Amino acid sequence: MSSNQQYSGNALLELRDVHVAYPARRRGGSVARAVDGVQLTLQPGEIVALVGESGCGKTTLARAILGLQQLSKGTIQFDGESIPTDAAGKKLFRRQVQIVFQDPTASLNPRQSVYEIVAEGLRIHGNSENEHKIVSAALERCGLHPAERYLLRYPHELSGGQRQRVVIAGAMVLEPRLLIADEPVSSLDASVRGEILKLLQDLARDKNMAVLVVTHDLGLPWNIADRIAVMYLGRIVEIGTTEDVLARPKHPYTRALLSVVHEHLQLEQQILKGDTPDPTSISHGCRFNPRCPMVQSGEAERLGILQKCLNDDPVLPNKQNNDHIAACHALNI
Amino acid sequence: MIDSPVLKVRDLYVTYQSSFGPVPAVRGVDLDIALGETLGLAGESGCGKSTLAMALLRLVPPTTQISGSILLDGQNVLTMKPGQLRLVRWAQASIVFQGAQHVLNPVQQIGVQIDEAIQLHHGSTSSTVREMLALVGLSDTRADDYPHELSGGQKQRVMIAMALSCNPLLIIADEPTTALDVMVQAQILQLLDNIKRERGLSMLFITHDLSVLSHNTDRVAVMYAGRIVEVGPAEELLRGSIHPYSRALAESFPIIGDPMSRHKPKGLAGDPPDPNSLPSGCPFHPRCNVAIDSCKSIDIKLSAVAKSVDRQVACVHANDESRSVK
Numbered sequence: 001m002s003s004n005q006q007y008s009g010n011a012l013l014e015l016r017d018v019h020v021a022y023p024a025r026r027r028g029g030s031v032a033r034a035v036d037g038v039q040l041t042l043q044p045g046e047i048v049a050l051v052g053e054s055g056c057g058k059t060t061l062a063r064a065i066l067g068l069q070q071l072s073k074g075t076i077q078f079d080g081e082s083i084p085t086d087a088a089g090k091k092l093f094r095r096q097v098q099i100v101f102q103d104p105t106a107s108l109n110p111r112q113s114v115y116e117i118v119a120e121g122l123r124i125h126g127n128s129e130n131e132h133k134i135v136s137a138a139l140e141r142c143g144l145h146p147a148e149r150y151l152l153r154y155p156h157e158l159s160g161g162q163r164q165r166v167v168i169a170g171a172m173v174l175e176p177r178l179l180i181a182d183e184p185v186s187s188l189d190a191s192v193r194g195e196i197l198k199l200l201q202d203l204a205r206d207k208n209m210a211v212l213v214v215t216h217d218l219g220l221p222w223n224i225a226d227r228i229a230v231m232y233l234g235r236i237v238e239i240g241t242t243e244d245v246l247a248r249p250k251h252p253y254t255r256a257l258l259s260v261v262h263e264h265l266q267l268e269q270q271i272l273k274g275d276t277p278d279p280t281s282i283s284h285g286c287r288f289n290p291r292c293p294m295v296q297s298g299e300a301e302r303l304g305i306l307q308k309c310l311n312d313d314p315v316l317p318n319k320q321n322n323d324h325i326a327a328c329h330a331l332n333i
Numbered sequence: 334m335i336d337s338p339v340l341k342v343r344d345l346y347v348t349y350q351s352s353f354g355p356v357p358a359v360r361g362v363d364l365d366i367a368l369g370e371t372l373g374l375a376g377e378s379g380c381g382k383s384t385l386a387m388a389l390l391r392l393v394p395p396t397t398q399i400s401g402s403i404l405l406d407g408q409n410v411l412t413m414k415p416g417q418l419r420l421v422r423w424a425q426a427s428i429v430f431q432g433a434q435h436v437l438n439p440v441q442q443i444g445v446q447i448d449e450a451i452q453l454h455h456g457s458t459s460s461t462v463r464e465m466l467a468l469v470g471l472s473d474t475r476a477d478d479y480p481h482e483l484s485g486g487q488k489q490r491v492m493i494a495m496a497l498s499c500n501p502l503l504i505i506a507d508e509p510t511t512a513l514d515v516m517v518q519a520q521i522l523q524l525l526d527n528i529k530r531e532r533g534l535s536m537l538f539i540t541h542d543l544s545v546l547s548h549n550t551d552r553v554a555v556m557y558a559g560r561i562v563e564v565g566p567a568e569e570l571l572r573g574s575i576h577p578y579s580r581a582l583a584e585s586f587p588i589i590g591d592p593m594s595r596h597k598p599k600g601l602a603g604d605p606p607d608p609n610s611l612p613s614g615c616p617f618h619p620r621c622n623v624a625i626d627s628c629k630s631i632d633i634k635l636s637a638v639a640k641s642v643d644r645q646v647a648c649v650h651a652n653d654e655s656r657s658v659k
């Protein structure tokens with residue numbers, strides 16, 4: 001731990017000013033600032049949803065936490081220590097941090113049986129005692145019982161929901177302390193969705209495992225997350241408890257996102273124009289200003305903040321863990 | 334208008350031939366869509382909703398058996414000769430497919446692709462391509478672009494332009510927004526809604542996501558295992574579903590702000606049935622939490638509910654006092 005930075009003692013994961021930039025594809029092109037200054041902490045056992053449109057950097061951020069993506073700036077601390085770079089340290093770290101991807105069909109090796117898939121992690125991490133017992137227990141814990149019925153099956157013999165359960169069981173055998181779930185239900189059928197979310201929530205509670213769920217679906221955090229972080233163009237623009245953010249959104253982007261979700265009927269629909277924004281050309285001033293309804297409707301001008309919106313990059317205020325904060329000039333008048 | 338619907342489907346069966354034997358994908362469906370009306374068709378993968386959509390224009394493999402009748406503007410699609418069928422496709426009913434990136438030809442400019450649809454089915458001038466692009470909110474300089482130069486939302490707009498290019502009566506939209514971001518999805522839904530209103534189009538809107546149906550449809554039909562299990566006015570059905578399956582489907586999308594669903598994700602145990610081996614009796618009974626013994630052997634037909642004029646439900650409990658509209 002460097003002397004000029006203080007990390008809160010009990011956080012499991014702590015991100016400070018994390019930047020990830022992808023170099024330009026061709027000469028003269030611009031750098032993509034995929035993650036552009038993110039602060040985030042996760043407590044043990046906490047479920048945090050990272051919400052945003054595609055291209056907002058949420059998957060890059062997840063990769064950075066896993067140590068799969070080099071940071072261009074900033075620090076990530078897991079359990080009070082930086083993510084290791086040596087082979088032995090990496091191995092230990094990866095045992096504690098597991099990931100579940102969106103598409104279970106793509107995550108599973110079609111030529112491995114369920115048993116081999118779930119046992120693979122145990123073998124890599126040299127824990128082959130009681131292998132059969134651990135694998136069966138993990139499958140049953142993930143809702144595939146009796147486990148014997150599934151052990152020798154291959155992925156193509158399972159439904160989408162069952163496949164995702166196998167993926168989760170494969171992550172759980174290593175008893176991770178942090179699980180990153182990247183759109184864990186978006187490729188699954190509606191009726192199966194709730195069951196998988198319930199499983200994730202129960203696992204987090206029972207094992208005191210922290211979960212970072214990456215999603216574009218705002219109903220998901222309402223179902224399972226303790227806190228929500230809304231991401232826009234590489235930055236978290238609003239964060240707080242799920243109740244606070246979804247019931248009283250502060251940032252105009254969050255309000256717009258909520259207004260187009262049809263299950264949320266209290267807000268007047270505010271459809272933002274244009275495509276998902278481009279991280280190679282982040283606008284000057286507030287990064288949301290080209291699409292901001294407050295700027296477009298003239299409200300920002302009436303409030304006397306338009307110049308700030310166009311010139312100053314708003315920052316998230318300092319905060320305690322559960323405070324509800326947003327990076328918008330309109331909140332500081 | 335119901336007496337002269339744009340689309341009238343009666344007792345439609347669609348059975349695929351596979352190496353395992355016949356696979357009944359659609360098993361006796363009745364549908365009506367009036368002029369200017371939008372019917373939402375909801376269901377999970379494998380329930381037969383896409384098969385139904387394709388069968389409406391006979392776009393199924395040649396070995397597939399189709400029976401029943403499909404009356405499109407009074408004419409039976411199933412008995413049409415190939416030449417007549419070609420005239421009906423696109424000019425009377427067109428499809429907006431899901432996954433525009435797989436439907437558009439990657440090595441052809443989009444203007445050419447839209448024009449191709451017009452030429453094949455109608456015959457027209459190049460100004461129409463520009464009109465179509467403008468209609469879906471794309472600038473006419475886009476006509477020279479290739480699909481990879483467009484975003485997902487723009488590609489879906491091109492698909493909509495193609496579907497509208499021959500002025501059809503009916504648009505079949507098969508999961509038109511599924512792969513898109515929330516905000517882009519809202520844009521596309523709004524676009525479809527505006528066009529539908531301006532042109533007085535009828536639409537069959539197919540989706541697995543019940544939540545997108547509440548604002549965009551007049552009536553909703555819920556499909557399970559190749560059959561419609563509940564149909565009725567959109568708001569009424571989505572607020573108070575009667576069939577246990579449609580209820581479970583509605584509950585799997587939480588209402589944000591509703592304390593009942595906070596920290597309580599709801600789902601349905603089990604998996605959608607395999608059309609190759611459907612359960613006996615009511616095909617939903619293995620997953621149903623209110624099934625009674627007779628459900629294992631007796632398959633209840635879709636029939637009107639006592640409580641509401643426009644509702645039809647296929648469930649033994651449909652008329653129970655406690656299960657009626659919430």
